[in-house]
Amino acid sequence: MVGGFSESLDLQNAIKSAFKGLDVIVPEEASSCVVKGATIFGHMPKVVSERVLRYTYGIETFEKFVQGRHAPSKRIITDNCSVCQKVFSKHAEVDQKVKVGEPQVWRTYNPQYKSQKHMSFSVCASDKLNPIYTDERCIHIGTLQIDLDDHDGALDREVLVAFTFSGTEIVVQAKDRKTGNDSFAWIKKRPYISKHLYLPYI
Structure with missing residues (x-):
């Protein structure tokens, strides 16, 4: 004590x-x-060179809708295709050892609408090892946005996202592969997840 x-x-x-x-x-x-x-x-x-994660961290994203796999209530139509929304895209998982200051795996995301001028990413955490959706035992701990001012409507444009776990904060980075532009979010919130409450605290 x-x-x-x-x-x-x-x-x-x-x-x-x-x-x-x-x-x-x-x-x-x-x-x-x-x-x-x-x-x-x-x-x-x-x-402190390594951390053991207490939670699973990821991004809320879209995924091509698959009948029988995804919840029908989460199905929407975008310019891309029929997609499932609020999908948890895992970047790091509970009990994983991570090197402090080193980006974890980079994952690729694409715009869903031809008229998009930016992409926003909801950063989420969960106490589950493999959460499926961000509205099930997950909490929102931050937001990251990257501008796509020159977007020509191509839906295969790639934006890469990675998490870096530092000593006192989480840094989430988005990189536009076309322009090389970066955007960052520094998250100081640490999640607290109980059976009844989903409350972020710093």
């Missing part, structure tokens, strides 16, 4: 009662452990 309130004997006794099968350890100067750790990390951010 660390942090200022962890020195409370009432709290220590409550934790010990709730977790009788575990050893509860309260180090000396428990109230300053968090501050010391933050200070060390601030001076030496590279001391």
Whole structure:
């Protein structure tokens, strides 16, 4: 137990009662452990080289509609084809080890309408390993947008998206393959997902 309130004997006794099968350890100067750790990390951010993800992260996207595979209620028609909306496109999964500061797998997305002048990406997180849709045990934690000012209506235009997990934030990058232009979103929110609530917190 660390942090200022962890020195409370009432709290220590409550934790010990709730977790009788575990050893509860309260180090000396428990109230300053968090501050010391933050200070060390601030001076030496590279001391943490890997992170183990607590959640699955991805982008809300469209996918070609397949009868029997996708929910009929999510079917819409775009200039591209008949698609399923609110599909969770996974970029990194729960319990995955990621190198801090290194982009994960790049995934390709295409515009759905010939008149599109930008593409917006809803960044989502879930406590499920393989979520299918973004409206099932997922929360929205950020938005990324990239402009397509010179879009000529080609629906095969490619925009690449990747996640980079840094020490205190998630960086989501979109790259327009045609122009080479980049767009970034810095997400400081960390998700909290319970059985009843879907609330982001920082």
